[in-house]
Amino acid sequence: MHKYKLLLNPSLDETVHVVNEALKKGFLSLLVGLCRVNYKGRASSVLGWGERLVIIKRDGSVLVHRTWDFQPVNWQPPGSVLQASTRGRNLTIRSVRLKPRESLEIEFEKVFSVLVMDLVDEAEFTMYASEKDMQKAVMANPELVEEGLRPLVKEKEVEHGFIDVYAVDREGNIVIIELKRRIATSDDALQLSSYVEEVKKRSGGRGVRGILVAPSASKKALFLLEKHGLEFRTLNPQKCAELVESSSKRITDFF
Template structure:
């Protein structure tokens, strides 16, 4: 991974345009081929980024300023002008073992893999931990019409989980084998989903499913229900 702290200006051009005026920021060039632009506050998320794979060409602008031109595989570009470089270093992070999920979340995934139809009628499992360039999707399923459905599972459904599933769907919908029967749909499954996360998911066409953990484990007693 390459870490660069610099006063820079960033301009994105693609499906839309975005501009970050000159300021001190952290630039991350990761070994997976992604480029991320971070600030020191506001959020843990990058201000702008280019998903892998992308090409980084370093040069000089017409005004003599150091310039990076980052090009994505769809032809969109991230132009970074570096007015002053404060730090530039390379780090070999080695092979990451991956996120170790807590017991409840892992068990939820196992149970839903065994009973995918509890999320949506006619849903069947294709595989668990379906790989993408940015990490595995918890469950890849198929609906009654044969269309692909990606399922992200959390204990508590929050906005960052919706964002994660959105990024997965963006990549999955580029795979012709998965989109043969139509676009890949998403289901955001959790024991509880925050209202803001539900609104964001529905706005992006992602279905929400609240999971009853005890019922899935066979520990729910129907006689104790009021309805």
């Protein structure tokens, strides 16, 4: 951390100065105090007086956090334009987004602490076990779904959307595979069904199967699959990520 500034029980004028300065320099600001919040834009919201944490980031995003809940109670996304000012006896922070037009107003009656910092963070963030990882794993190791399966195309476009994996089974049937990294829902089953119906229309009498592949599925999803003559296979996204990882490692080792 190169620079920081800490104020305890600051005057509102002092706070305005420090926050506007932080905004100009692109520093991170944390404010804790007694405030109320109004939002108007895609929807409207009102939050009465209470003690909260307000975070102002260098990209213009604003977060209002209560002492509970993962989600901020109010916020403004990156790119919003923000200004702090004193009006009467209170401090107001106003943030406006242009597209879509929406505005957030935080009014402080009392600020307990202000912490402004120039944090240094150059690290990369990497995630594994996404749906893309499952797709790669199934393309490279189709036996994860079924012995003898031959994947032909991924992301095959059809009228309603995209088929995750388009394959052919041992007996020459077309196999439509829908992948989900989470518990499959009835929506997922219906989506697969619509893909299968569409492919059936153009398959010229060739057999068409549909397989929903996910770590698990809801009861209604399983019921709908059964009803539409579709199948379900269990597949753990973490296992897929490990496979993708180890195979890319093997390639790296080779060179």
